[in-house]
Amino acid sequence: MPQVTLKNVIDVKDLSLVFQTNDGPVNALSNINLAVNGGEFVSFIGPSGCGKTTLLRVIADLEQPTSGAISVNGMTPSEARQKRAYGYVFQAAALYPWRTIGGNVSLPLEVMGMSKAERAERIAKNLELVNLSGFEKKFPWQLSGGMQQRASIARALSFDPDMLLMDEPFGALDEIVRDHLNEQLLKLWAKTQKTVIFVTHSIPEAVFLSTKIVVMSPRPGRIHEIIDCNLGTERTLDIRETPAFLEIAHRVREGLRHGHSYDGE
Amino acid sequence: MRISRSPLAISAFLLAIGGLLISSGGDVQDTLAYSTPVILFVAAAVALFTSVSASSLIALLILVHIVPFCLIGLLHSMGPEGPSIGYWCMVASAWLLAWFSVQNLAGLKLARPDAQRVVNLALPVLFGAWLLILWEIIVRGFGVPSILLPPPSMIAGRISNSVPTLWADFQQTYLKAAIAGYAIGCGSGFLAAILVDRVPFLRKGLLPIGNLVAALPVVGIAPIMVMWFGSYWESKAAVVVIMTFFPMLVNTVAGLGASGAMERDLMQTYGSSYAQTLFKLRLPAAMPFIFNALKINSTLALIGAIVAEFFGSPIVGMGFRISAEVGRMNVDMVWAEIFVAALAGSLSYGLITLIERAVTFWHPSYRT
Numbered sequence: 001m002p003q004v005t006l007k008n009v010i011d012v013k014d015l016s017l018v019f020q021t022n023d024g025p026v027n028a029l030s031n032i033n034l035a036v037n038g039g040e041f042v043s044f045i046g047p048s049g050c051g052k053t054t055l056l057r058v059i060a061d062l063e064q065p066t067s068g069a070i071s072v073n074g075m076t077p078s079e080a081r082q083k084r085a086y087g088y089v090f091q092a093a094a095l096y097p098w099r100t101i102g103g104n105v106s107l108p109l110e111v112m113g114m115s116k117a118e119r120a121e122r123i124a125k126n127l128e129l130v131n132l133s134g135f136e137k138k139f140p141w142q143l144s145g146g147m148q149q150r151a152s153i154a155r156a157l158s159f160d161p162d163m164l165l166m167d168e169p170f171g172a173l174d175e176i177v178r179d180h181l182n183e184q185l186l187k188l189w190a191k192t193q194k195t196v197i198f199v200t201h202s203i204p205e206a207v208f209l210s211t212k213i214v215v216m217s218p219r220p221g222r223i224h225e226i227i228d229c230n231l232g233t234e235r236t237l238d239i240r241e242t243p244a245f246l247e248i249a250h251r252v253r254e255g256l257r258h259g260h261s262y263d264g265e
Numbered sequence: 266m267r268i269s270r271s272p273l274a275i276s277a278f279l280l281a282i283g284g285l286l287i288s289s290g291g292d293v294q295d296t297l298a299y300s301t302p303v304i305l306f307v308a309a310a311v312a313l314f315t316s317v318s319a320s321s322l323i324a325l326l327i328l329v330h331i332v333p334f335c336l337i338g339l340l341h342s343m344g345p346e347g348p349s350i351g352y353w354c355m356v357a358s359a360w361l362l363a364w365f366s367v368q369n370l371a372g373l374k375l376a377r378p379d380a381q382r383v384v385n386l387a388l389p390v391l392f393g394a395w396l397l398i399l400w401e402i403i404v405r406g407f408g409v410p411s412i413l414l415p416p417p418s419m420i421a422g423r424i425s426n427s428v429p430t431l432w433a434d435f436q437q438t439y440l441k442a443a444i445a446g447y448a449i450g451c452g453s454g455f456l457a458a459i460l461v462d463r464v465p466f467l468r469k470g471l472l473p474i475g476n477l478v479a480a481l482p483v484v485g486i487a488p489i490m491v492m493w494f495g496s497y498w499e500s501k502a503a504v505v506v507i508m509t510f511f512p513m514l515v516n517t518v519a520g521l522g523a524s525g526a527m528e529r530d531l532m533q534t535y536g537s538s539y540a541q542t543l544f545k546l547r548l549p550a551a552m553p554f555i556f557n558a559l560k561i562n563s564t565l566a567l568i569g570a571i572v573a574e575f576f577g578s579p580i581v582g583m584g585f586r587i588s589a590e591v592g593r594m595n596v597d598m599v600w601a602e603i604f605v606a607a608l609a610g611s612l613s614y615g616l617i618t619l620i621e622r623a624v625t626f627w628h629p630s631y632r633t
Contacts, residue, residue, distance in 0.1 A: 062530055081536055088534040094527045097627040098549045107545065111535040141632055159535075 008071075009163065009195050010036040010059060015068030017054060027220030028054045032068070034214065034223065038162070041189055041196045043206040044214045045252065046259065051221020052199045052214075053167055059197065060088055060165050073162060084112065086163040087156025091171055093148035095140035095155075101127070102136035105155045112159060126154040129188060146177040153188075163195045170205070179237055182208055186235055203256075204240055207231075207249045215252060217259025224259040227251055273365040274312040280358035281309035287351030295342045301335040304328060305355055308362055317369050325366045332359045333398045337418075340405050348406050356402055360395065367391050415597045423597040424604060430586070431605055438583040439609050442498040443570040446505020451562055453506070454513025455555070459543075461514070462521045472518070479511035487573040496577040501584075504573040509562040516558035520551025553628050556621040563613045567606055 017029040029051045036042050044052035057063040058070060061077035072080035080086065087108075095104045102123045109119045127133050130150040140148055149169055156164060170178045182205060189196055200206050206213050210229045217224040229248050231239055239245050269275070284302040308328035315321040336356060340348065371388055375381040397417045403409070404416040411419060424431065457475075461467045487504050494500035524547050532542045574584025583602050590598040622631055 060534060062533065081534060084536060086534070088531065090527050090531065092527060094525070094531055096528065096546065096549070098625075108535045110545070111532070111537045111541050139627060141627070141629075 007038050008035045009038045009073055010034065010197070011069075011071045012055075012059075013069045015058065015065050015070055017051075017058060017063060018066045029058070029065070030220035030222045032223055034226075036195060036197065036212075038195050039193055040212055041198065041210050042212045042214060043198045043200055043210040044216060045200055045203065045206045046216030046221075046224075046256065047201070047218055049218040049221070050216040050259070051218070052216050054221065055216075056165055056167055056197060056199050060086060084108075084159055084161055086165050087159070087161045089149075089153055089156050089164065089166040089169045091168045093140065093145075093152040095148055095151060097140055099140075100136065101132065101138050101140065101143070101151050104140065104151060105158050108155065108159050122158050126158045127151075129157065129191070130154045131184070144177075146173055146181060149173065149181065150184075153185075157188075157192065157194075161194070163197065166196065166198045168199050168201070171201075178205070183237060185209065203249050203252050207245055207252060208235065208237075208240060213248075213252055215255035215259065217256070225255040227255065269313050269317075271312075271365060273361050273368070274309070277358045277361035277365060278309040278313045280354045280361065281306045283354035284351055284358060287354060288349055289339060289352035289355065290343055290347065290349035295339070297335050297339050297342070301332065301339060302351075302355060304335065305332050305358055305362075308332065309358060312362055312365055319373075322366060322369055322373075325362070326370070329359060329362045329366055330394075332362075333402070337398075337401060337405075340402070347408055352406070356399075356406070360399065363391070363395055412594055412596050415600060419597050420600040420604060424601045427598065427601060431601060433581050434583045434586050434602065435605055435609065437498060437579075437581045438501070438570050438574065439567065442501035442573070442582075443505055443566040445498070446502035446570065447509055447562060447566040449502065450506040450509030450566070451513045451559060454510040454558070455517050457510070458514050458517030458521065461518055463539075468518075472514075475511050475514050478507060481507070483508060483569055483572050484576075488576040490573065491577040496579060498582075501570045501573040501578070501582075505566045505569040508565045508569040512561045512565070513555075513558040516554045516561075517551060520554030521547050523554060524550035552625050553621075556617065556625060559617050560614060560621070563617055564610055567610050567613075571606065 012032050012034040015029060015032040016027070019026045019028050032051075032055060034055075044055060046052050054063055058065050059072055059077060061072075061081040070077060073083075073085045075083065075085075095101070096107065099107065105123045105126055106119045109122060114122075123136060124133070127136060130153050132147060132150055132154060135143065135147065135151070140151070143151065153164075153169070170181050173181065185196075186209060196209075198206075198209060207229060208231075213227045213229050214223055215225045215227060216222065227248065231242075231244060231248070281302070284305055289298060289302070308325060311321060311325050311328065332355070336352070336359065339352065367388065370384060370391075373384055375384060400414075401416045401418055404411075404414055457471065461471055483504060486507055487500075490500040490503040490507075494503050528546055528550070529542065532546055537545070571584040571587065574582045575588050578585040580589075583606060587599050587602050590596070590602075625631060
């Protein structure tokens with residue numbers, strides 16, 4: 001497991017976000033306080049409508065907060081985005097069908113104006129990282145869903161950002177593929193030492209992957225509890241049967257249930 | 266021996282017997298009057314009494330396509346009263362046999378892909394050929410006045426006799442007016458769409474006006490354009506510009522909105538500029554829409570250029586020729602121009618479709 005540095009790479013203070021809709025204002029995020037250290041693997045978990053994706057999008061500068069402060073790598077989210085501080089992985093692979101797998105991985109590199117030689121080198125390196133060497137010339141629709149999502153992770157890593165922001169990246173995949181990709185993601189995290197923010201609604205997935213689990217609850221979207229999750233350095237799928245794993249999973253489930261009991265208010 | 270149960274083969278066989286027994290009305294001195302029913306009878310027998318195989322199908326196809334030449338030849342030796350019942354029995358029989366053989370041909374599953382391609386190409390060709398055959402036989406057999414509908418042979422004769430005129434007309438109307446108008450209309454529609462997409466108030470202001478322009482009738486626009494730009498090809502190109510501008514504008518605007526929110530967010534996470542997002546994401550995603558407009562406009566351009574010539578033109582051009590020859594009752598020349606227009610229209614449509622397949626190979630409808 002990577003060395004956790006103490007520097008706050010993400011610092012959120014009293015952040016709120018209100019969406020104006022036709023049915024009146026919706027409190028998507030309310031009084032969020034969160035600090036993420038470099039090299040951590042942080043999961044946001046909660047029921048739909050709890051604002052976990054919105055919070056990730058605020059960090060990525062894809063949504064603007066209504067009030068409060070947020071810094072990413074010591075900058076505003078907008079500056080961090082312009083400086084390419086993070087790679088974003090969406091719910092779907094969102095590969096461009098007119099580009100090959102290699103061409104898709106090359107896309108951010110082209111936008112950033114890298115030379116052809118450097119692009120080729122990075123494409124090869126990152127496809128190898130996600131075990132897709134040899135698929136460079138294939139088109140996205142010729143690959144399985146799991147392979148497409150791995151290609152999109154290679155694309156997010158291609159420009160070597162400090163952070164990886166992942167929005168339910170394996171939500172659309174079946175459980176067998178998902179377990180496999182979770183294991184691969186842990187290895188990738190250990191290898192690259194990147195800070196990962198991971199949105200999920202699966203308790204086992206969150207506990208298996210994270211060093212820190214942020215339990216969120218809806219209406220208004222807020223952080224209910226932050227649970228530390230240190231299951232050691234060498235995690236395999238087997239640890240899901242250990243008492244330590246089950247205990248943390250139980251705490252997360254309790255937290256989620258508690259969050260929901262505020263519904264009646 | 267196997268007897269086909271196909272109602273097509275059975276009725277074709279019965280009609281062929283009718284052709285043998287009943288007089289066709291042809292000259293008894295003519296060998297064709299004897300040989301035609303016999304060839305037809307053999308073909309019908311092949312269809313009815315052999316099992317469907319590649320060899321019997323080829324034999325049938327050859328026989329079936331000798332018959333129409335004999336039938337058309339028979340018409341030459343007919344008296345003024347024209348063909349009688351036996352002749353029409355043979356026509357019906359030959360047509361049913363052709364239907365039967367093409368049906369079997371379409372059902373053929375061939376192992377070799379190039380052979381399958383030949384068969385796939387043969388189907389529309391045979392279909393078109395039989396359309397022409399029946400047109401020829403019916404028009405001449407029933408003595409339809411050529412001013413109402415000339416037989417294809419007469420149109421073909423007119424085409425081969427008037428190649429220089431047809432070429433000059435084609436040059437004037439298609440190569441000059443239609444292509445220039447098409448290029449300017451599609452190009453400006455495309456650029457306007459980029460502008461409309463970029464500047465929000467134009468979307469509200471320009472699109473409704475574009476809609477209005479698209480609703481203007483070509484017969485109203487054309488005389489005005491002739492007054493503005495003179496009677497040469499420039500005024501026809503102007504009509505084509507007006508006709509093709511709006512389909513391109515609307516389709517491109519729709520295409521620019523076709524890329525998904527996720528794909529656009531992705532470009533934003535890279536800190537991509539407007540131009541980068543346009544060229545790397547939105548234009549490629551818009552290509553299926555743009556080619557749609559290019560295809561629609563390819564036919565509109567030819568129609569526009571031809572119709573515009575009705576309202577004043579020099580003494581050359583497809584539209585001019587059509588209106589002039591109709592006035593002189595030379596209907597075969599009108600059909601010759603229609604043939605040239607149809608050929609040019611289908612070829613340009615086909616060409617654009619080929620380019621479309623190469624550019625939008627990734628689209629679900631073309632993926633291999």
